[in-house]
Amino acid sequence: MATSSMMSSIPTITSINLRRRNRSTGLSLSCSHQEASSLGVQLTEGEGKLPKVLLKSAHGCEAEIYLFGGCVTSWKAAGGKDLLFVRPDSPFNGQKPISGGIPHCFPQFGPGPMQQHGFARNMNWSIVDFDNVEGNPVITLELRDGPYSRSMWDFSFQALYTVKLNPKSLSTALIIKNTDTKPLSFTTALHTYFSGSVTGASVKGLKGCKTLNKDPDPTNPVEGMEDRDVITFPGFVDCVYLEAPNELQLNNGLGDIITIKSSNWSDCVLWNPHLRMEHCYRDFVCVENAKIGKVELEPEQSWVAEQHLSIS
Numbered sequence: 227m228a229t230s231s232m233m234s235s236i237p238t239i240t241s242i243n244l245r246r247r248n249r250s251t252g253l254s255l256s257c258s259h260q261e262a263s264s265l266g267v268q269l270t271e272g273e274g275k276l277p278k279v280l281l282k283s284a285h286g287c288e289a290e291i292y293l294f295g296g297c298v299t300s301w302k303a304a305g306g307k308d309l310l311f312v313r314p315d316s317p318f319n320g321q322k323p324i325s326g327g328i329p330h331c332f333p334q335f336g337p338g339p340m341q342q343h344g345f346a347r348n349m350n351w352s353i354v355d356f357d358n359v360e361g362n363p364v365i366t367l368e369l370r371d372g373p374y375s376r377s378m379w380d381f382s383f384q385a386l387y388t389v390k391l392n393p394k395s396l397s398t399a400l401i402i403k404n405t406d407t408k409p410l411s412f413t414t415a416l417h418t419y420f421s422g423s424v425t426g427a428s429v430k431g432l433k434g435c436k437t438l439n440k441d442p443d444p445t446n447p448v449e450g451m452e453d454r455d456v457i458t459f460p461g462f463v464d465c466v467y468l469e470a471p472n473e474l475q476l477n478n479g480l481g482d483i484i485t486i487k488s489s490n491w492s493d494c495v496l497w498n499p500h501l502r503m504e505h506c507y508r509d510f511v512c513v514e515n516a517k518i519g520k521v522e523l524e525p526e527q528s529w530v531a532e533q534h535l536s537i538s
């Protein structure tokens with residue numbers, strides 16, 4: 227099992243001992259890469275030689291997850307195109323965060339005292355469990371504190387991130403546990419980049435929400451109220467929606483309607499950089515499940531939030 231969670235010690239593929247839960251006994255068993263592959267979970271080398279997990283379902287769906295950042299970078303429903311987007315300029319160097327897919331923002335959504343979006347997206351996560359449930363692969367990654375995180379946020383914590391691929395959906399569950407002896411607090415988000423045509427993309431379900439518009443000044447957002455049934459991306463968009471409903475619809479402008487269900491992700495952020503990223507802004511929109519208000523955890527307490535992306 228990879229135990230590293232520091233930037234300076236990236237796990238190599240051969241050092242990673244995949245473990246699979248024995249469903250009848252609850253024990254964890256070591257498992258060879260071949261066995262893992264037959265379970266629809268395969269560890270490979272991705273871009274920049276970074277360890278990448280492939281999930282393949284019996285139904286022909288696929289997903290990819292980089293251990294660096296615990297970042298899902300690809301989700302394809304059976305025979306379909308990639309529903310997620312990775313920016314063409316994204317680094318894959320194990321130092322800077324992967325810009326695309328579903329990066330984590332933790333323990334700070336930002337802006338704030340720490341680096342933008344925290345540190346979880348540029349640390350190495352470990353594989354702690356994987357399984358296959360009726361042809362649907364599921365994997366759990368773990369992130370723990372280390373010197374790098376402690377340099378910014380001096381707390382002991384455990385993050386567990388479970389990703390499950392179903393025939394027409396990709397589900398994630400994030401559990402944050404306070405393993406320290408003192409209380410901690412954090413903000414967080416799943417910064418999901420969806421493939422899309424920005425001129426045709428739209429989001430439904432946010433009408434009536436209180437908004438914090440980060441345009442023009444992210445450090446001093448303007449409060450408002452969303453009055454549109456259908457929100458489009460005609461220019462630069464960077465807006466927080468507070469107390470968002472737990473079900474939204476994204477029309478990606480490419481012929482797909484993606485339902486975004488969530489539990490305990492109380493807020494939502496829409497973002498498109500427009501001309502600030504002229505080379506790629508036309509090809510994606512970000513719809514981010516977020517927790518903008520601080521989550522406060524006493525020692526041993528946990529917080530859990532789920533996201534369920536599905537296409538019809």
Ligand SMILES: O=P(O)(O)OC[C@H]1O[C@@H](O)[C@H](O)[C@@H](O)[C@@H]1O
Binds near residue numbers: 342343417440464465
């Ligand atoms: O380029 P980054 O660090 O991934 O952040 C991109 C954007 O992410 C969004 O979530 C924020 O609301 C924006 O303010 C920010 O610019």
